[in-house]
Structure formats: structure tokens, C-alpha cells
Amino acid sequence: MPPQPEAHCVDAASDEAIVARVVAGDTMAFEAIVRRWQSPLVNLAWRFCRDRARAEEMAQEAFLRAWRNLAQFRGDSAFSTWLFALAANLYRTELRRIPATMQSLDEIAEPEDPIVAGAALDQSSRDESLRRAVLSLPVKYRDAILLFYFHEQDVPAAARTLRIPDGTVKARLFRGRELLRKKFSRARRATTFAGVAAQTPKEVQSR
Amino acid sequence: MKPNLTSPRFNSPELPEAEFDCALATDRDAILPSSGFADSVMAAVSHEASMPPPIAFPLRRALPGFAAVVVALGVLIAAIVGLLRSAPAQHPVSFSMSLQTMAAPILHDASDVLWLALSLAVSVGSLLFCRRLISTR
Numbered sequence: 642m643p644p645q646p647e648a649h650c651v652d653a654a655s656d657e658a659i660v661a662r663v664v665a666g667d668t669m670a671f672e673a674i675v676r677r678w679q680s681p682l683v684n685l686a687w688r689f690c691r692d693r694a695r696a697e698e699m700a701q702e703a704f705l706r707a708w709r710n711l712a713q714f715r716g717d718s719a720f721s722t723w724l725f726a727l728a729a730n731l732y733r734t735e736l737r738r739i740p741a742t743m744q745s746l747d748e749i750a751e752p753e754d755p756i757v758a759g760a761a762l763d764q765s766s767r768d769e770s771l772r773r774a775v776l777s778l779p780v781k782y783r784d785a786i787l788l789f790y791f792h793e794q795d796v797p798a799a800a801r802t803l804r805i806p807d808g809t810v811k812a813r814l815f816r817g818r819e820l821l822r823k824k825f826s827r828a829r830r831a832t833t834f835a836g837v838a839a840q841t842p843k844e845v846q847s848r
Numbered sequence: 849m850k851p852n853l854t855s856p857r858f859n860s861p862e863l864p865e866a867e868f869d870c871a872l873a874t875d876r877d878a879i880l881p882s883s884g885f886a887d888s889v890m891a892a893v894s895h896e897a898s899m900p901p902p903i904a905f906p907l908r909r910a911l912p913g914f915a916a917v918v919v920a921l922g923v924l925i926a927a928i929v930g931l932l933r934s935a936p937a938q939h940p941v942s943f944s945m946s947l948q949t950m951a952a953p954i955l956h957d958a959s960d961v962l963w964l965a966l967s968l969a970v971s972v973g974s975l976l977f978c979r980r981l982i983s984t985r
Binding site: 669672680684687697772822 | 871880
């Protein structure tokens with residue numbers, strides 16, 4: 642997850658100092674960058690693929706690419722902005738190459754056993770279904786939603802990472818959430834009705 | 849376990865905005881990198897740093913070759929343009945043109961034809977020789 646804003650400001654200068662050392666030839670100084678940013682980069686990858694092993698592989702590749710291209714970091718923006726943009730770009734390319742295992746909400750709307758499925762649809766499983774459903778959205782909406790929530794609902798930060806205007810992010814967020822809500826509501830309605838139908842008349846009367 | 853149908857979560861088929869935000873919030877959907885992750889990244893970085901830099905393309909050595917190709921192409925284009933200009937303007941180029949008409953600007957007499965045939969024979973001979981050498985290996 643991204644660090645707190647205050648911590649981020651304090652760390653930005655040291656990030657740039659470390660980058661300068663690495664570019665000057667001190668390879669081991671890069672470890673400080675890896676340790677500081679490993680959690681955000683792994684979590685960003687996790688959001689893109691929902692597969693822990695693959696998330697770590699993609700994050701490692703992102704760090705390697707960052708190390709190779711460190712000399713290209715000019716300091717025009719914060720190091721984190723540069724790093725997240727590089728990582729997001731890599732993750733999107735990787736997902737184009739090998740798509741993530743997605744769970745369509747249309748699929749979970751027709752469970753084999755509605756009683757079990759209805760009971761199992763507690764908050765955590767519903768949240769996980771929703772997160773996986775984000776991956777089934779068209780790419781431009783998926784990326785906007787993933788990065789908006791990754792950046793703790795900060796539109797400008799998501800826009801900087803995606804290198805698109807704020808307005809475009811807002812429009813994609815709106816459309817993506819509409820699509821997701823529509824699909825998710827349909828799935829929930831089907832599951833709820835299945836749960837009601839499964840109850841005995843006595844149970845319904847007692848309510 | 850039956851779902852709690854009196855809960856607002858199940859009564860409303862619509863997904864409230866707050867629940868949507870909550871489900872996708874960062875703190876609710878985070879994993880920790882495995883303990884050896886940073887070390888494995890640094891091992892990969894060190895491995896890459898220890899490798900020799902990639903061999904640069906030998907531009908200086910290739911430059912004469914590039915220049916020769918450019919000159920050859922220029923000569924070829926000039927020859928084609930010259931050939932087209934030397935053709936009689938009043939007779940449009942036709943696909944039914946005979947071989948003799950096409951060859952006329954290039955081949956002036958019988959000795960030219962002989963030389964051309966000889967060069968073609970040498971080319972075919974060397975090609976066949978090369979193929980035989982390859983096939984015997």
C-alpha cells in the first residue's frame with residue numbers, strides 16, 4: 642500500500658539521494674529502495690493478478706526494470722510516481738501477455754447449490770468476488786479502478802500513474818463502477834432470491 | 849448457516865457506494881511480501897550488475913558496408929531511370945514486349961549474349977557446387 646503522505650514527503654528526498662548513489666555505481670544502495678517500496682509494488686501487482694506468486698514475480702521484474710532504467714529518472718516527479726508508473730505499465734503488459742485468472746460475476750450468479758452459495762456469500766467472500774470482478778472489466782476501466790483504490794482514492798495520483806488526465810480517470814471510474822455495480826447487483830439479487838426460496842414456510846412465518 | 853435476510857446487506861440488491869469503496873480499499877486488500885522477497889530482488893539485481901555490458905553494435909566497422917549498399921542502390925536506381933528514359937517515348941511499355949525489344953538497350957551484339965550466358969552458367973555452377981558440398985557433410 643502507498644505510504645502516508647507525510648512520510649512520503651520526508652522519504653522523497655532520500656529516495657532521490659539513493660537513486661543518485663545507484664546511478665553512480667553503488668548497486669547495493671538499491672536495496673534501500675527495494676525494502677521501502679516492496680510492499681506497495683507487490684500489492685499493486687496483487688491487485689492486478691490476485692495471485693501471490695505471480696504478484697511477487699511481477700514486482701521483482703518491476704524492480705529490475707527500475708534498476709535498469711534508473712538513469713532515466715530525471716526527478717521531474719516524485720520517485721514513487723515514476724516507480725508506480727513503470728510498475729503499472731509492466732503489470733498491464735504482463736496481463737496482456739498472460740491474463741489473470743478471472744471470476745466473472747455472471748458465473749457466480751448461478752451456483753450449483755444456492756443454499757450453500759447464499760450462506761457462503763458473507764462479507765469477505767463478497768468483497769473478494771468484487772475484487773476479482775474488477776479484473777473482468779474492460780482494461781481501461783479496470784486500470785482506473787485498480788489504481789484509484791491503490792492510491793487510496795486519490796484521482797490525481799491514479800492519473801499520474803496512468804499518465805492520463807484527471808478527467809479521463811474520473812470518467813473511466815464512473816463507467817467502470819457502473820458496469821461493476823450492474824453486474825454485482827444482478828449476482829446479489831439472484832443469490833438473495835435463491836436463499837429466500839430455500840427457506841421453509843415456517844422459517845418465513847417466524848420472520 | 850442461512851444468510852441473515854434482515855440485514856440491510858442482503859435486503860438491498862444494490863451495492864451501496866460506501867460498501868463498494870470499503871471492499872476495494874487498500875487496507876482491506878493487502879498482502880505482505882514474503883520474507884525473502886527483497887533478498888531475491890537484490891540477488892537478481894546483483895546478478896545482472898555482474899554480467900558484462902551487452903556488446904554494442906559495431907557501427908564504425910559496419911559504416912563502409914552501409915555506404916557501399918547506399919551507393920549500390922543509388923547506381924541501380926540511376927541505371928533503371930536511365931533505361932526507362934532511353935526507351936522510345938512514343939511506344940508505351942507493354943507486357944507483351946518481346947525479349948528482344950527489352951534486351952535491346954543492354955545487349956548490343958552477340959558477344960554480350962555470350963558473356964551473359966557464361967556468367968549465368970558460372971552462377972548456376974557455383975550454386976550447384978555449394979549445394980553438393982553442404983549435402984555431403
